[in-house]
Amino acid sequence: MSPIKLLLTGATGYIGGTVLTQLLNSSIPEIKELSISVLIRKPEQAELYASKGVNLITFDGLEDVECLRRVAGEHDIILHAADSTNPSAAEALTLGLADTQGSTKKYFIHTSGTSSLGDRPVTEQLIENREFSDKNDDIYSYLKQREAVESYAQRATDIKTVEVGEKVPGVDTLIIKAPIIHGRGTGFFNQKSFHIPVLIKGAVAAGHAQYVGDGAGIWDYVHVVDLAELFELLVAKILKNDTKGLLTGRKGIYFAGTLRHSWKELAESIAQHCYEAGRLESPTPQSISLQKAADIYTGGDEHIAEVGLASNSLTVADLAREIGWTPKMKETDFQQSLLDDINLLFGSA
Ligand SMILES: NC(=O)c1ccc[n+]([C@@H]2O[C@H](COP(=O)([O-])OP(=O)(O)OC[C@H]3O[C@@H](n4cnc5c(N)ncnc54)[C@H](OP(=O)(O)O)[C@@H]3O)[C@@H](O)[C@H]2O)c1
Known part of the structure; x- marks a missing residue:
């Protein structure tokens, strides 16, 4: 029998690279037998993948x-x-899976984030005093309702993924909505996340760590290796045909948070580590306005700055835990991640 064929996009990136390493190092027999392909756009990165037994x-x-x-x-x-x-890319990939119909079901697993659930506490346009459970709440309907009021590309892509998957035969979609991802990646190229390194760079450039307004908004965090293990678990379940309890489509929206911090707490940790590393003169962060945060971090876009740097986005990863996901990283790993990011960005002091 020919091997099951898995395609990974974003393999040179932080998340995709770590997921690829997780699959290549997996001890699960069904995953070892997979044929893995990656889509790469930079020819200079190609050679390495061929040498790892990955189809390029x-x-x-x-x-x-x-x-x-x-x-x-x-x-x-x-x-x-x-x-x-990018809704068009998600749509094209899902439609493509449906183009070749065989006897086995096809799966599209989309990586998303949780800023699309974030509220607007600074402008007070939307205050959400709630935690979202991927098991007990109808996340798809919530996304639809928010999107009807205000368009947001990450949300639109989630919705497109679910709706295309429902429209075409033979394809099940799953979405992993990861919160802020931390920790050093294990991929061959980019090994650092986006959010925290950008805030560290901003802190060093400004001379102090920063948070927006009162910094009281709270987000979840997941270590990139714990996240990669969730991908591995989902792939293993599909390959073993152990899909009872594996929710898909509009119910198949999985959260992945394990730790939780306010934006002010994050800024305090960044300030402390940068101070200890000799990159800042004070271990005390400072509050900045939403407009200033937008100017520094999001190209002037206050909407993105508010949901991405100041909002509340509280998620509970019930579904993943129910199917056996056991994230291992703790608060000490989170603090180590900040040190790793400082070293990746500036080298050891
Ligand atoms: N990091 C987080 O905390 C987090 C949390 C939740 C969701 N997300 C989302 O997950 C996605 C991946 O995040 P990441 O942190 O892994 O980012 P990353 O390290 O920048 O990696 C992005 C990957 O996607 C590829 N890529 C991006 N745009 C492309 C395009 N137009 N055409 C072809 N390839 C393209 C990149 O290829 P090249 O190497 O060729 O550039 C790279 O392999 C992003 O959309 C991000 O917003 C991230």
Whole structure:
């Protein structure tokens, strides 16, 4: 029997790279037998993948939806970790899976984030005093309702993924909505996350760590290796045909948070570590306005700055835990992640 074919996008990235390493090092027999392909757009990165036993497919980028659809048609499972904000790419990959109908079900696993659930506490346009459970709350309907009021690319992509999956035969979709991801990645290229390193760089540039307004908004965090283990678990369940309890479609929206901090707490930790590393003169962070945060961090976009740097986005990963996900990283690993990021950004002091 020919091996099951898995396609990974974003393999050179932080999340995709760590997921690829997790799969390549997996001790699960069904995963060892997988045929894994990656879509890469930079030829200079190609050689390494061939040497690791990974099939290489080069392409111009996610904008080439015809190519995405054609390549997707040659695979059984897609892990899409390249861009959580591109509905056309998610659609093309899902449609492509449906183009080649066989006897086995195909799976599209999309990587997304939780800023699409974030409230607007600074402008007071939306205050959410709630925790979302992926098991007990109808996340899809919540996303639809928010999107009807205000468009947000990450949310639109989640909705597109679910709706295309429902429309085409033979494809099940799952979405992993990861909160802030921390920890050193294990991929071959980018090993650092986005959120925290950007805030560290901003702190050092400003001379003090920063938080927006009162910094009281709270978010969840997940270590990148714990997250990669969730991908591994989902792939293993699919390969073993152990899909009872594996929710898909509009119910198959999985959270992945394990730790929780306010923005002010994050700024305090960044300030303390940068101070100890000799990168800041004070271990005390400072409050900045939303407008200033937007100017520094989000190209002037206050909406993105508010949901991405000041909001409350509280999620409970009930579904993943129910199917056996056992994240291991603790608060000490989170603090170590901050040190690792400082060293990755500036080198050891
Ligand atoms: N890091 C987090 O905390 C977090 C949390 C939740 C969700 N997310 C979302 O998950 C996605 C991946 O995040 P990440 O941290 O792994 O980012 P990353 O390290 O920047 O990696 C992005 C990957 O996607 C590829 N890619 C991006 N745009 C592309 C395009 N237009 N065409 C082809 N390939 C493209 C990159 O390829 P190249 O190497 O060729 O550039 C790279 O392999 C992002 O959309 C991010 O917003 C991130």
